[in-house]
Amino acid sequence: MKKLLLATALTALGAGVAAADPVRIATEGAYEPYNLINDKGELDGFEIVLGNELCKRAELECIFVKNDWDSIIPNLQSGNYDAIMAGMSITDERREKIAFSENYTQPAPSSYAAMSADTPLDSGVIAAQTGTIQAAHVAASGAKLLEFATPDETIAAVRNGQAAAVMADEDYLLSQIGDGLEIIGDDVLLGDGIGIGLRKSDTELKAKFDAAIQSMKADGTLNKLTDEWFDGNYTPF
Structure with a gap:
């Protein structure tokens, strides 16, 4: 099994929230502008910035890890991390294996x-x-x-x-x-937009991410962030 590389931590614990194991989010780091490795050798891109904000709103402590694309779903299923943010389109075929959050991009x-x-x-x-x-x-x-x-x-x-x-x-x-x-x-x-991949059993985590995505759609911050990373070449919510 490919080694997971620990990347950047996202700390977003709200006041009074009990300590818990951090939510580990896998990304590829090779699909610009969704996810990439920047000049400092760090994970960066639209989904890393978006993940920071979603975890903050959901009052979760999160850690990004880098994983190769070809093993990204199997390693989620095996419990090596808890979520995927890697430019993954929501499709019926993938829904047979994993669950998805609400989409955070329109079908592109x-x-x-x-x-x-x-x-x-x-x-x-x-x-x-x-x-x-x-x-x-x-x-x-x-x-x-x-x-x-x-x-x-x-x-x-x-x-x-x-x-x-x-x-x-x-x-x-x-x-x-x-x-x-x-x-x-x-x-x-193709597909139904891009969302966070999750294990089907993690219904509570899905609900938290769904609520955070909904709040970003409602206040316009998701459109603003998408616009910044895609230079206006996107379909707004």
Whole structure:
């Protein structure tokens, strides 16, 4: 089992709240702007800042840990941490394994990127990250799916000619385009937005996170935070 790397702690204990084990939140640290490793070698990004605020509002002490994407759901199920905030879209397939909080983003477009605007997308080799909704979409499209463990590897596969194009969240691809790589084709809407992944048995923790997300939606702070990290390229609540 992959070693979990302890990252940054979020302390948000309200007055009079009894001490409890910290809530451990897993993230990938490799999917900008949702989650990333900054110049100081620390976990950062939209979901880290959002997690801080949600834990504060829920009066929880939280700790972020870094975990590879391909084992992020199994390690949640095994109890290595308590929640996932890693750009994970809410899908019916994932709901069979874990529970989700309310979504904290609206369904966001997925897109293709390639080195040429006339690259065919319904045939040839298309790269996507393993276990993503984009990989499932490519597999069903008629194109040949080439899967990689990390998003960086999917981009490299297009640049080095292993794949004709890559499919991923448009927000991520916008952070990677340039030097010939461009977004092509039409946007594709997949999933029900992004939420916090939780064990199905953790109903109390889910209720606390749901209430915190609802409060951020109600007072406009979730839209404001999303706007800051996505440069206005998002659908507001």
